[in-house]
Every structure is written in structure tokens, then in C-alpha cells.
Amino acid sequence: MIGRSANVFAWAWAALLAYAFVSLASAQQPPSTPAPTLGAGFVAEPAYDFEFYFLDVQSGELKKLEKAQANTNVKSGFMSAAGYWEIDGAASTVRFPRDTQLNFVIRGLPRNMNPEDQLTLRRYESTRSTRRFKVNKTNIGGAKMLTSEGKIALVFEPYGATSLKIAPERQPLDAGEYVLASGKNPMTKFCFGIDGPEN
Numbered sequence: 001m002i003g004r005s006a007n008v009f010a011w012a013w014a015a016l017l018a019y020a021f022v023s024l025a026s027a028q029q030p031p032s033t034p035a036p037t038l039g040a041g042f043v044a045e046p047a048y049d050f051e052f053y054f055l056d057v058q059s060g061e062l063k064k065l066e067k068a069q070a071n072t073n074v075k076s077g078f079m080s081a082a083g084y085w086e087i088d089g090a091a092s093t094v095r096f097p098r099d100t101q102l103n104f105v106i107r108g109l110p111r112n113m114n115p116e117d118q119l120t121l122r123r124y125e126s127t128r129s130t131r132r133f134k135v136n137k138t139n140i141g142g143a144k145m146l147t148s149e150g151k152i153a154l155v156f157e158p159y160g161a162t163s164l165k166i167a168p169e170r171q172p173l174d175a176g177e178y179v180l181a182s183g184k185n186p187m188t189k190f191c192f193g194i195d196g197p198e199n
Contacts, residue, residue: 045160049108052180052190054094055165057103065104065180066094066191073132080139084132091126091177091193098172098196104180107163115164118183121152123176124191131177131191152178172196 044062046053053062070085096102109115124131136145153169166180173194180190 043160045163046105046107050106050182050184050188052166052182053105054096054192055103055105055159057101062105064094066092068189068191070187070189072135080137082134082138083136084134085187085189086130086132087124087179087189087191088130090129090131092131092191094192095195096192098175098194100172100194102168102171102173104166105159105163106166106182108184109164109182111158115156115166116154119154119156119164119166119180120182121154121166121168121178121180122150123152123174124179126177131179133179 044060046062051067052065054065055062068087068089070087073084073086075082075084106119109118122133124133133150135147136143138144152173155167155169157165159165175194175196177193178191181188
């Protein structure tokens with residue numbers, strides 16, 4: 001009887017020691033933290049430098065604009081001439097309703113570079129077969145460059161790790177044809193159109 005009681009006591013003592021050991025080990029572990037959610041804080045950025053995308057602020061999705069190569073063309077008149085940047089097609093294939101909140105994203109511009117000196121948004125004139133912007137004019141009084149004119153004021157803010165978000169300072173834009181461009185690739189244009197009544 002005594003032997004049996006001793007065995008029970010030994011088992012109980014061993015169980016107590018095991019419980020104490022497990023409790024001590026648990027106390028020494030750092031408190032657990034939830035696993036980070038994959039993609040938390042992540043925003044989609046362009047895959048390539050100096051390409052503009054429309055930013056859907058509701059979904060965070062980047063959508064392609066029409067990418068086109070502009071040509072130069074000269075129209076001559078009586079004792080005058082005008083030079084144009086021209087894009088094939090009277091209207092862009094990418095359209096937005098006039099009440100769309102316009103935000104665009106571009107990657108690759110160094111953070112120490114003033115984006116106002118490098119990025120432009122202009123409204124282009126629509127003709128029967130092209131979209132165009134007058135860049136110079138010449139007459140009997142001389143020649144004048146117009147590339148500094150017609151710029152739509154923009155606001156800029158950092159976006160993601162390497163990109164920049166761009167928006168027109170005043171919205172909505174009037175109905176018409178618009179073109180974004182960078183100083184890096186000035187003849188590569190990113191185009192869109194605004195549908196709706198004029199102001």
C-alpha cells in the first residue's frame with residue numbers, strides 16, 4: 001500500500017514539475033503579434049519610368065492612357081507660318097466624363113527635381129484628322145516660341161516609393177482633348193479626352 005502511494009505521489013510530483021516548466025517557458029516568450037497583412041500600405045506604381053497613368057482613386061488601379069508619338073508640322077500662310085506638334089486622330093481613344101476626378105501617376109522623376117519644370121498638361125486643338133498644339137509662329141515682325149504657353153497648372157505629391165501623383169489645380173476640365181508630356185521624352189504624348197458640355 002505504501003509502495004502504491006509512493007508511486008502516485010511520484011507521478012503527481014512529475015506532472016507538477018512539467019506544468020511549472022511549460023509555464024516558465026511560456027512566460028519567457030515575447031508576446032505574439034498579428035502577422036502583417038500581405039500588401040498592407042502598398043500602392044500600385046507604374047512599371048516603367050516616364051509613363052503617365054490615370055489613377056482610379058476608388059480602387060487604386062492604374063489605367064493606361066493613349067500613348068502617341070507627336071510629329072512636327074508647319075502651316076504656311078501669306079507672309080506667316082506656324083509650327084505645330086500634331087498627333088494622329090481627331091480625338092483620343094481614352095475618354096473621361098467631365099465630372100471625373102482626374103489624378104495621374106508617373107514614375108522616374110528624381111525627388112530633387114522640380115516637377116513643374118518637367119511635366120506638362122496642355123489642351124490640344126482638335127482638327128478633322130489630328131490633335132495639335134501651336135509651338136511657334138512667324139510673321140513679318142519675327143518669330144515667337146509658344147512652348148511656354150498653354151500649360152495647365154498642376155499640383156504634385158509623392159506617391160508610393162518612387163512615383164509622383166499629378167492633378168490639375170482646377171477641376172473639372174473643359175470638354176476637349178488633353179495631352180500629358182515629360183521633359184525626358186517631350187515628343188511622346190499621353191492623351192485623353194474629356195466628354196461633356198463646355199463651361
